[in-house]
Amino acid sequence: MAQVAGESSRDFLNLMNKLKSFSDAKWMFILPGIFLLALFLLPLLALLVRSINDDFFTYALSEQAFKALRLSLITSTITTGGAVMFGTPLAYILARWRFRFKSWVELLIDLPIVLPPSVAGLALLIAFGRRGLFGSMLNVVGISLPFTTAAVVLAQTFVAAPLYVRSARIGFTEIDEQLEEAAHVEGANQWQLFWEVMFPLAGRALLSGAILTWTRALGEFGATILFAGNLEGVTQTMPMAIYLGFERNLGIALSLSVVLIIVSVFLLMLTKRLEKRERD
Amino acid sequence: MRGFPYLFLVLALLPGGCGSDLPAPTADSEPQTLTVFAAASLTDAFTEIGKNFESANPGLTVTFNFAGSQALRTQIEEGAPADIFASANKTEMDTLVTSAHVQQGIPQIFLNNKLVVILPANNSAGLSKLEDLAEPGIKLVLAAEEVPVGKYTRQALEQMSDQFGSDFKDKVLANVVSNEDNVKQVVAKVQLDEADAGIVYTSDSVAAPELKTIEIPNELNVIAEYPIAPLVNSANVDLATAFINYLLSPDGQSVLRKWGFAPPE
Numbered sequence: 001m002a003q004v005a006g007e008s009s010r011d012f013l014n015l016m017n018k019l020k021s022f023s024d025a026k027w028m029f030i031l032p033g034i035f036l037l038a039l040f041l042l043p044l045l046a047l048l049v050r051s052i053n054d055d056f057f058t059y060a061l062s063e064q065a066f067k068a069l070r071l072s073l074i075t076s077t078i079t080t081g082g083a084v085m086f087g088t089p090l091a092y093i094l095a096r097w098r099f100r101f102k103s104w105v106e107l108l109i110d111l112p113i114v115l116p117p118s119v120a121g122l123a124l125l126i127a128f129g130r131r132g133l134f135g136s137m138l139n140v141v142g143i144s145l146p147f148t149t150a151a152v153v154l155a156q157t158f159v160a161a162p163l164y165v166r167s168a169r170i171g172f173t174e175i176d177e178q179l180e181e182a183a184h185v186e187g188a189n190q191w192q193l194f195w196e197v198m199f200p201l202a203g204r205a206l207l208s209g210a211i212l213t214w215t216r217a218l219g220e221f222g223a224t225i226l227f228a229g230n231l232e233g234v235t236q237t238m239p240m241a242i243y244l245g246f247e248r249n250l251g252i253a254l255s256l257s258v259v260l261i262i263v264s265v266f267l268l269m270l271t272k273r274l275e276k277r278e279r280d
Numbered sequence: 281m282r283g284f285p286y287l288f289l290v291l292a293l294l295p296g297g298c299g300s301d302l303p304a305p306t307a308d309s310e311p312q313t314l315t316v317f318a319a320a321s322l323t324d325a326f327t328e329i330g331k332n333f334e335s336a337n338p339g340l341t342v343t344f345n346f347a348g349s350q351a352l353r354t355q356i357e358e359g360a361p362a363d364i365f366a367s368a369n370k371t372e373m374d375t376l377v378t379s380a381h382v383q384q385g386i387p388q389i390f391l392n393n394k395l396v397v398i399l400p401a402n403n404s405a406g407l408s409k410l411e412d413l414a415e416p417g418i419k420l421v422l423a424a425e426e427v428p429v430g431k432y433t434r435q436a437l438e439q440m441s442d443q444f445g446s447d448f449k450d451k452v453l454a455n456v457v458s459n460e461d462n463v464k465q466v467v468a469k470v471q472l473d474e475a476d477a478g479i480v481y482t483s484d485s486v487a488a489p490e491l492k493t494i495e496i497p498n499e500l501n502v503i504a505e506y507p508i509a510p511l512v513n514s515a516n517v518d519l520a521t522a523f524i525n526y527l528l529s530p531d532g533q534s535v536l537r538k539w540g541f542a543p544p545e
Contacts, residue, residue, distance in 0.1 A: 131473040146474045147419070147457035229458025229469070230424065244461055247350040248426035250357075 044261065051254035059245075059255035067233045068241035069259065075152045075237065076160075076217035082153070083161035083213045088206065091165050092194060095172030112162045117222025120158050124227040128154065151228035152235050156217035163216055164209040171205020172198055204275065211271045215264060313341045314519050315361060317352040319368035319506065320462045321393065321429065324487045325539035326366070332535065333526055340519070348427045348462050356381055356511065363514040364523060366390070366506060369428035373507040380512065387509035390527050391541040393481045394501045395429070395436050397494035398470050405476035410494060411444050413477060414451035421466050421475035424459035429466075432502040433479045439500045467491075486540030505544070 059065065094106060112120060128135040128145045135145060145151045175198060183197045199206075221239035228235040230244065238260050245252030314333075318326050323346045330342035345352065345362070353372040356362055357379060365382065367373045376382040399407055405418050413420060423430035437449040457475065460466045466478040467488050477494075481504070485493050508527065510520035526532045533543050 125472060125474065129472055129474050225461065225465075229421070230460060231456065231458050235458065240461075244424055244426050244459075246354060247348045247424070247461060250354050 047254060047257055047261070051251075051258045053251065055251050056255050056258075059252045060259050064232060064236075064241060065238075065256055065259060068236050068238045068256070069263065071149070071152070071233065071236065072218055072238040072260075073263075075149065075156060076214055076220075078153050079156040079160055079217040080164070080210050080214040082157055083164040084206070084210055087161055087165040087209075088168055088199075091168030092172050092198065094165075094169045109162045109165050112158055113166075115159075117159055117220065118226060121155060121223035121226025124151075124155060124158060124223060128227075146227060147229045147231065147235060149228075149234055152224055152237060155223040155227045156220045159220055159223055160213045160216040164206075164213040167209025167212060168202065168206050171202035171209070174205070175201045207271070207275055211268070211275075214271075215267065218260075218264060218267075311339050311341060312337075312516065312519065313343060314363050314516055314523060315343050315345070316364045316366065316523070317345045317347075317356060317360070317362040318364075318366040319349045319352070319428070320346050320464055321368055321481050321483055322346065322366055322506075323464065325483065325536050325541065328539070329527065329532055329535050332531070333523055336526075337519075337522075342523070350426065361513075362511055363516050363520040364508065364510055366508040367428075368393070368504060368506055369431070370505060370507055371428075373509065376509075376511075382509045383512055387507040388524070388528070389505045389544040390508045390524070391506045391533075391536050392544055393483055393504045393506065393541055394498075395432055395479055395496050396482045396485050397496065398467065398478050398480055398485050398488070399476070399492040399494065400470050400473040401490045401492065402473065403492050404473070407477055407494065410440060410496065410500075411448075413455065414444070414448055416451070416455070418455050418476040419457045419474070420452065420455040421458050421460060421469045421478045422456055423463050423466055423480070424461055427462060428504065429463045429479075429481060430459065432504055435502045436479070436496060436500060439502075443500065481540070482542075483540035486538075506541075 130144050230236050242253050242256045349367040349372045373387045441448040467484050469475045470478040
C-alpha cells in the first residue's frame with residue numbers, strides 16, 4: 001500500500017497510520033463479527049418482542065410448561081452427571097494411553113456430534129426399542145426403554161456426552177507430562193495421580209465440557225421425539241412442548257421458547273461464575 | 281498474516297457479490313413452480329398426484345411441504361411462499377380465511393378421511409376388537425391432541441364411551457405411551473412394533489399394508505373433511521386452480537381413493 005512519504009507533516013502521517021491500521025485490522029475483525037452476532041441476536045430479539053402479549057403468563061406459567069421444564073432440567077442434569085461419571089475415565093484414557101484402534105475410538109466419540117439427531121433417534125430405536133437388536137433382549141427381562149424418561153436421558157446422552165469427553169480429553173492432554181512424572185517419582189499411584197493431579201489441573205476443561213453437555217441436553221429434541229416419544233410429565237421435554245405448541249398456537253410456542261431462553265441464560269451465567277471462581 | 285483478515289471480509293461478502301452477477305431468468309424459458317402446503321396425511325397421495333400433474337404440464341415443478349396442518353397454517357401466516365393450502369381440518373382453513381390469506385367462499389372439500397386402529401403385523405398383544413384398546417397395560421400411540429387426527433381420535437373415543445362404558449375413553453387414554461406430533465410418526469411406531477396399537481387415518485393404513493387393522497364403524501367414527509384452496513398471495517393462481525380442478529377430476533379422485541381416501545359427500 002502506498003505510503004504518504006517525505007515532506008508531509010508528522011500529524012498527517014500519524015493520522016494516516018491510524019486510519020490505515022484502523023481499516024486494516026480492526027474492522028476486518030469487527031465487521032464479520034457483527035454479521036454473525038446479528039444473526040444470533042436478531043431471531044432471539046424477534047422471539048422476545050413477539051412473545052410479549054396478554055397471554056404470555058398464561059402460557060409461561062401453565063402446568064404443561066412447568067412439567068416440561070422440570071423434566072428438561074432433571075433429565076439434562078442426569079445426562080450431565082452420567083457424562084462426567086463415565087466420560088472422565090474415558091477422556092483420561094484417550095489423553096494418556098496409547099493403544100491400537102485409538103483413532104477409531106475417537107472417531108466413534110465424534111460421530112454423534114456430527115450426526116443429525118433424527119439419525120441418532122432412529123438408531124437408538126432400532127437398537128434399544130422393544131423389538132430392537134438389543135432391546136429385544138432387555139424386553140425378555142421386562143425392561144422396555146422407548147417412551148420412558150430413561151429413553152429421554154439415553155437420547156440426550158447419545159448426542160450430548162461426546163461434547164464432554166472431547167473437552168475433558170483436551171484438558172487432560174494439555175497437562176504437562178513432567179508434572180505426572182514428578183508425582184510418579186514422589187510415589188503416587190495411578191489413582192492418586194488421576195485424582196490429586198490430573199483432575200484438579202483439568203478442572204476448567206471438565207467444567208466447560210459439562211456445561212456444553214448440559215446445555216446441549218437441555219435443547220435436545222430430534223433424537224428424543226423419535227426414541228422417547230411425547231407424553232406430558234414423562235417424556236415431554238421443553239423443546240417438545242415448544243414444537244407441539246407450534247402445532248396448536250404460536251403464542252404457546254413463543255412463550256415457552258422465551259422461558260427456555262431465560263432458563264438457559266440463567267444457567268450459562270451461573271456456570272460462567274463457577275468457572276471464574278475456579279480460575280481465581 | 282496481513283492478508284488473513286481480508287479473507288474473512290471476502291468470505292463475508294461473497295454470497296452478496298455472487299448473487300448480483302447471476303443472469304436473471306428470461307421470461308419465456310422460466311420454469312414454473314407450484315408450491316403446495318399439504319397435511320402430512322396427504323404425503324403419498326399428493327406425491328403421486330404431483331407427478332401426474334407435472335407430466336401433464338411440461339416445464340412445471342410441483343413442490344410440497346408436508347407437515348401438521350397447524351404448523352403449515354402458522355408458516356403461511358408468517359409469510360411462507362405457498363400457492364395452495366390443503367388442510368386436514370376446516371379449522372385451519374377458516375383461520376386463514378379470517379386472516380385474509382384465503383378468499384372467502386373459495387375453499388372446497390376435496391376428500392373425506394376416517395379413523396382406523398392399526399396393529400403391528402405380529403399383533404403380539406393379541407388385540408382383535410375396539411374394546412381391547414382399554415385392556416390395561418397395552419401400549420397405545422396416538423397423535424397429539426394438538427393435531428387434527430389427534431382431536432378426531434379423542435372425539436371417536438368419546439363416542440365409543442357411549443357404547444363401551446363411560447370410563448372407556450379414560451381407560452384407553454391411560455394406555456397412551458406417546459402423543460406423536462404427526463400421524464406418520466404413529467404409523468412408524470406401530471410399524472417398528474414399539475406400540476401395540478395406534479389410531480390413524482384409513483389413508484395411513486393403506487400406505488402401510490403390512491399392518492393389521494381394526495375397523496371403526498361409521499357411527500363411532502369421525503369423518504374428517506379436507507378443504508383445499510389457492511392462497512391470495514399466490515403468484516400462480518391459474519396453475520393453483522388447475523391443480524385443484526385436477527384433484528377434483530375423476531383422475532385425481534381415483535388416485536386419492538387408491539391411497540385410502542373417500543370422495544367428498
